[in-house]
Amino acid sequence: MTLYIIRRLLWAVLVVNVVVFITFLVFFKLPNGNPALRFVGKFPTQENIQLAEQRLHLNRPFYIEYFYFVKNFFAGDEYGWPGLGYSYGNYVSVRSEVLQRAPRTLFLIAGAATIWLIFGVAIGVLSAVRRRTAVDRAAMGFALFGISAPVFWLGLMALFLIWKKLGLTDGSGYTPIDQGIGHWFGHLILPWTVLALLYIAIYARLTRNNLLETLGEDYIRTARAKGLSERRVILKHGLRASLTPIVTIFGLDMALLVGGAIITESVFNIQGLGWLAYNGAITQDLPSVLGVVICTATAVALANLIVDILYAFLDPRVRYA
């Protein structure tokens, strides 16, 4: 197992490198115009443009820039380790930007994931064991609504009703946890719920389908024939086997949200990593984009590894040499 993990970690480093290389390539080779133009005013001279290119390190060949980026990343730069350079937009180190925004995104994802996992799996199980009843139909109707309702609409509606009209939460924005857990929670409860709604729907459907399939297996019939309680049959034998695909998708969903919760972050003014990436992309701020890409790619690679390890615990047939 240890060898397997080491091998996978090395692969993860390679994958992250490849992703960063491709991002670098796209920004350097396929830019929408010269990023330096943003920093030379609306009536620039050729000399100003060249100086800005020099300042932003856009005047050297792509592969040299990439080399320096990788070198600074591993060796660190003037702002510390890992060296991510500074934002073209505000001259703040990308490392500090990522560190400032990461807790926002991570708390958002962790809270939402907890909600969607608990409710999604519970609804899925309930729906599967009460198949073709009103409970099943209501649960699947809810799932359909969750999948169909766009996050931005749900978010705006939630803010309008629960914050603006009823004043039940602290509304949009983000308060760090060290400035009061109440306000921290008050600002996050709506985004957690809204982000979780979509995933609850997906997880409920997934759980229901998997569980129904599993409950039709011979070994479930055997378990029942042995006289095990229905609760034990469903939760120990049925659900455990149904969880393997749930774990797969759960790991990836969480990892992808590291840089991909842009709409939720936008509607609720959380300004996390997704927001940083979006702003970086539209302003051609390559260092900021790379900072988030590295975070996301690392998260995806690690999530994949964790998921694979969890397989072994969930499914006795899976063993890693």
Place this chain on the structure above:
Amino acid sequence: MKNPIRKLTWLVGLAAAFAVASAMGASAHTTASSTIKSGGTLNVGWEQAFNFTDNGDPTGEYLGEWFGIADNLLVRTLVGYNHTAGAAGNTIVADIATSVPKPTNGGKTYTFHIKQGVMFSPPVSRQVTCADEVNAMQRLANPKDGGQYAFYYTVIKGWDSYAAGKAKSISGISCPNSSTVVFNLTQPTGDFLFRMAMPATGPQPAEVTKCFEGQAGKYALDLISTAGYMYQGIDQVDISSCSKLKPASGYDGQTQMILVRNPNYKQSTDPTRKNYVDEVRFLIDASDVDIYNKVENGTFDLAESTIPNTVLKKYATDPSLKSHFFQNSGDRTWYLTMNMTQPPFDDVHVRRAMNWIIDKAALRQIWGGPTVGDIANHIVPDTLFNFKLQEYKPYQTAGDHGSVTKARLAMKGSPYADKTGMCTASVCKNVLLIADARAVDPGMVSVIQQDAAKIGITFTVRTINGAYPTVQTVAKNVPISERPGWGKDYADPVTFFEPLFDGRTIIPTGNTNYSLVGITKSQCTKLKVTGDCNTYNPKTGLGVLSVNSMLDKCSPLTGTARTVCYEGMDKYLSTQVVPWVPWMWSKVTRITSSNVTHYQFDQFGTTPAYAMISVKS
């Protein structure tokens, strides 16, 4: 359009804007009668990101919104403005100089005397001197410090030598004593005082700026103020050595700029700023919808953000909210640009026909109707001519909807057209039109296509998210684009004419003379222009026209002669050169919270006059 939420809101709300426009009529006002009091905090929601062009470093920063902050709250200049709306807000007044100087030496020398009591904020905390003015100007001249409008100051003697590193100082700036600064120019320059009111010229202390030499933008994090406010925490910054210098806590470049009162500021030295509030907070917020929710509930008092049309409608139509709804001239022209080297727009007849055929009212309607601006009838907004060209409407049509008859009449003179005034030549078909990808662009393109088809011109439309870089690359040879808009830097028409029509300043990328007015054959070869670079032939109407000599003639003039000269240039451009189809002069709309007791507009920055706004708490 900066973000997807806003984009969606735009789309949903365009129809609502029409209703708003109808409801508003001409009743928009500029100031509120109210109780003014000192104290409290002004909270300003700022959408998405500050988007400063140089992070707010006065030497390089070129964003109008930042000019409003700097000019009102942080950076005093030798001469400045009254921080009010309209013509009064465009008039030069003394700021840290004791008076507005009269030029001597045939218009080539300006002498300013610095008021006693004008101090730098902590941690510098000393009187502003001539050396600080020289320091600011040297930063501006040094290309490595990122000056983005240094071109305005090349008329100062010795500027170019210093900029090129051939001189240790700018010979045309001298300090007879610590409170007197003298500028010697190479030629009379009628708008020099306007240039000296730009924030980059505000004195800066060398003991701090020396730590940021050659690091454009970084000084912004430790900007030392001379006005009524300063960054929160700047007084805690250790400036004893560059290595100890850390950014002030009040401004992080990404989420907030918090300004508190500058304890060294003496109101008696400043007749132009009232500085009512104790603190001003500029806070980044992700979406316009969220921002205006917060303006409504008083979390924010003002917003630097697109106004969702539902909000616009509400404030424009609800009588109880109208005292929080303000509109002023934005001193900005939106236009279609036509490239004089690219057929069929190499023919002035075609360009005139385009001016006659385009339904300007329809284009404006797509943006929200009369709420968002006035129909543009010529190049420079009327406000910059003090409305002297208000009646000058060379292409006026009924309801500003365009005229097929007049367009075809204009087109008849073209070698590309038939006798009916239809453009039948092959060059009129599938002409490349570069469009942006904002919410308004599809509608605009549709109007332009339908209108141009009436005179025989058809387009191949290429939509680019962020079209400016393409349009600004000369070698792309873009024939026409609907993207451009241009706003003044200061209240002089030269800030339109020189950047936009001087053929000598055309550069390969980042070029702002999109029409290539005044381009020469040799420039065309060098810049890879593939079209018609011949000089203008009055018999055919084909070829490139130039206004370079007119620019040189107008530039040194002052007073009425200057205004008349630029009026003539606007008319010449509008009817003889015809590089554009100007279609709207946009307005600036602001909504305030109920916490704001007095609002004022700053015409120079075309932003709220932050120093003149008061709040309840």
